[in-house]
Amino acid sequence: MRWLGALLIVCCTTAYGFYQARLLKERPQHIRQLRSALQSLEAEIVYGQTPLAKASINISKQLNGPVAALFASFSLKLTERKATANEAWEAAVEETWKSLSLKEKEKEVLLQFGATIGTMDRNHQQKQLKLTQTHLERDEEEARGLQERYEKMYKTLGVLAGLLIIILMM
Template identity: 70%
Template sequence: MKWLGALIIICCTTLYGFYRANALKERPKQIRQLRSALQSLEAEMLYGQTPLAKASLNISQQFSGPVSHFFQQFARKLNEKETTAKKAWEESIQLVWEELSLKTNEREVLFQFGATLGTMSREQQQKQLKLTQTHLERDELEAKDLQMKYEKMIKTLGFLAGLLIVILMI
């Protein structure tokens, strides 16, 4: 019975290590998706002159996972009631934030972009989109670096933490 408990502890801590490592792996992927989504938004708004709600719905269909869910929520909030684009953007971020593997840096960049959404001329909006993409690109490089440094270590630490707990209990 003691060995079964030890095995369960080691399995649980190892799985937790893999869970945390997966969050490190997902972050650069989600930032890359956000950058691509913002490029699509730029094309839809500036060149296709598509309304923001329709453009967001189109973008949500191009991606999967939390980024798609974010743009679905944004489109739904713009369509369901009279609200500003800023408020709909912020509410959408808050709704899907737990699904995203992003850090507060990316959250602030998205909030800053949302504050300008729909309030500027096309040229200024395009500049704001480029600035946001530049910030996200920097964050993506940082996230890849962290992933390279710590992903394997976190997996190993999960296993070793379980082993330590078992040894201390024996």
């Protein structure tokens, strides 16, 4: 019975370590997807002169995962005509935030972008999109560095923490 409990403890702590490592791995991927989506949004708005709701739904169809859900939710809120572009963007970010593996500073960048979306002419909107992409690029580089530095550590720490708990309990 003791060995079963010990095995359960090691499995749980190992699973938690791998979960934390997965979050570190997903963060740069989600930021990269956001940057790509914003580049597509820029092309749709500036060059294709596509309305914001239509551009957002097109982008959501090109992507998968939580970033696609963010743009799909944004498009849905815009087509319902119950909110301004800023309100729709904020609501979409809040709705999909838990599924995104991002930090608060990326949320701030997204919300700052949302405050200007749909309120400027195409040239200023393009500049705002570029600025947002630049911020996300910097955050992606930081996230990659953190992933390289800590991903393996979290996995190892999960196993070792379980072993430590077992040793202390015996």
